[in-house]
Amino acid sequence: MQEVIQISTHKHNGLYDITDKVSQIVSKSGIKSGIVNVYVQGATAALMIQENWDDSVQEDVINLLKKLIPPGIWLHDQQDSNGDAHLKAGIVGPAESIPIIDGKLGLSTWQNIFVCEFDGPRQRRNVIVTLYNCG
Amino acid sequence: MQEVIQISTHKHNGLYDITDKVSQIVSKSGIKSGIVNVYVQGATAALMIQENWDDSVQEDVINLLKKLIPPGIWLHDQQDSNGDAHLKAGIVGPAESIPIIDGKLGLSTWQNIFVCEFDGPRQRRNVIVTLYNCG
């Protein structure tokens, strides 16, 4: 079973919580024990499991990556000025595979699923959600 | 097939090798060709494939992450003083999917599976091990 989640992003760098959307797809599938793979297309976006108690960790993620991978100093900037976005996306990675346990997403209390936008705003980011049954 | 490995951690930051436990689950499953997904719950822990010839690489991992993501300077520290732990967990990531080849874990000689604790000690960390057959 495979579905596409579409989101739009309004920030240049920002995290977008898609946990509820993935959770609904898992419920609808009826799978009790398995895996859900969440994959974001686009070489300047990524996927991260992170806390969502408030916005602080999300802002910390953006600030950390800006410090480690500053804009404007990369060879690729001569092409289209987004070298930092590609590097952030490559390091964080586009996908996570999360267990389905007793018919539900196997996240712990403080784990949420975020799309990381590193070169927004974008009208459309596609997230491919693929589920398989291991029951 | 799905099983839970429980570990306790005694360090604030430390790597814990769970390769043998995952390997036993793979053997027990009888799966000859497939995938094992290893997923650690908790937004301040992560999973890393790394060498375990001696302790040196594990200490280097802790020292590297402390240098790149120092404690005490994050917005989230105003909530519960563990902003660095969340950031380390998000960058390293909670899961890996490893091939099962000829009925065994498809790791190479120097690849081991480690739970990374970034906010210990903790009495209990849950690692979800999910296997599927692609034979």
Place this chain on the structure above:
Amino acid sequence: MQEVIQISTHKHNGLYDITDKVSQIVSKSGIKSGIVNVYVQGATAALMIQENWDDSVQEDVINLLKKLIPPGIWLHDQQDSNGDAHLKAGIVGPAESIPIIDGKLGLSTWQNIFVCEFDGPRQRRNVIVTLYNCG
């Protein structure tokens, strides 16, 4: 279904595009909807999804990792002088799981699959490609 891609590397640090090889395996499998797991063995190599419009992003990846994880300052260097290679491999990670959509690799236009060599040259790096059907 499971296949092995073998590559040789000629640089000490370098990215090697294996997208075409993985794509051919997906086509051959006949799977319309599923997942392909790509896993590189060896604790000093890794796998990254990254742009391949030209060489610039690949060089930026190598330069970024050299800056964040410089050689020659790690405990493990006393064993075999490649502490930085292990750390890079651990942070980037050995695997990605990519959706198969309508019988094709579900990468977007600018996403390619690279083996990252951090301790080359090596005559042989094994990449395990495992596919499963979720149709």
